Amino acid sequence: MxxxxxxxxxxxxxxxxxxxxxxxxxxxxxxxxxxxxxxxKNQLPEYWLCKGNTQQESFLSNGDLQSVFSGKDQMLIEKYERVITQYVSKPFTGVYQVCLSNDTELIFKMGSCDSSEIKKDDWNTAGKLNKKTLQLQMTEESLRANILIKGSGQFTCQYLGNKFPSTIFYVHEEI
Known part of the structure; x- marks a missing residue:
């Protein structure tokens, strides 16, 4: 063409x-x-609406578990060129760099795709979307004031194409 x-x-x-x-x-x-x-269409963003469970744990410097938070969340993922933006889910809100995008998977990371080092007060957050099964796995780690914070999320997604309904920004009782 x-x-x-x-x-x-x-x-x-x-x-x-x-x-x-x-x-x-x-x-x-x-x-x-x-x-x-x-x-x-190559110039238009793509959207996925994902729903699932998240969990965040914080560990003291000696490795003891300090606290655990978990819940249900939904995410809106926007892919535009080499950038992923996530709007809706509070635990994983941010702008990510696309590390790999092909027909079967989309891998993205906050910050550099090459770095795996956890720097103090930075978030090491990444996502992997299987485009065939529409399963999304999110992970995050941060070291803050000698407390290690680890988070994860497992989501089932729906591909929305190049547009999304505004109703996803409404507060839903049940996700």
Missing amino acids: PSLHKLFCRLVELTSSLRLGGIQNCILLFPISIVLIACN
């Missing part, structure tokens, strides 16, 4: 052959270029 740039250049050639004036060419080409850009 030809690129949008090639299609647009071909349209310019065709309209030039019509011997229209410069302004008529612009009037004709502008709406066509908008339609071509809108039809390029």
Whole structure:
């Protein structure tokens, strides 16, 4: 399939052959270029709505478990080019870098994909979405004031394509 740039250049050639004036060419080409850009799905974000369980544990410096929090959550994942943004789930809210994206999986991480070191006061958060089974696994670790915080989440996702319903931002009693 030809690129949008090639299609647009071909349209310019065709309209030039019509011997229209410069302004008529612009009037004709502008709406066509908008339609071509809108039809390029590679330029649109993709969305997944995920629901599942999360758990967060905090450990003292001697390794003793200090506290555990768990619950049900939903996440909205947006993939746009090489960036993942997660809006809805409080435990995993943030902007991530895409480390791997292919037909079967999407792997993303907050910060550098190459680093696995836990730096003090930083979050080491990552996600792995199996695009075939629509299962998402999230993990996070942080070292804060000599307390190690570990979190995880297991989610089942629904692929939404290039748009999502605004109702996902409403507070739901049951997830």
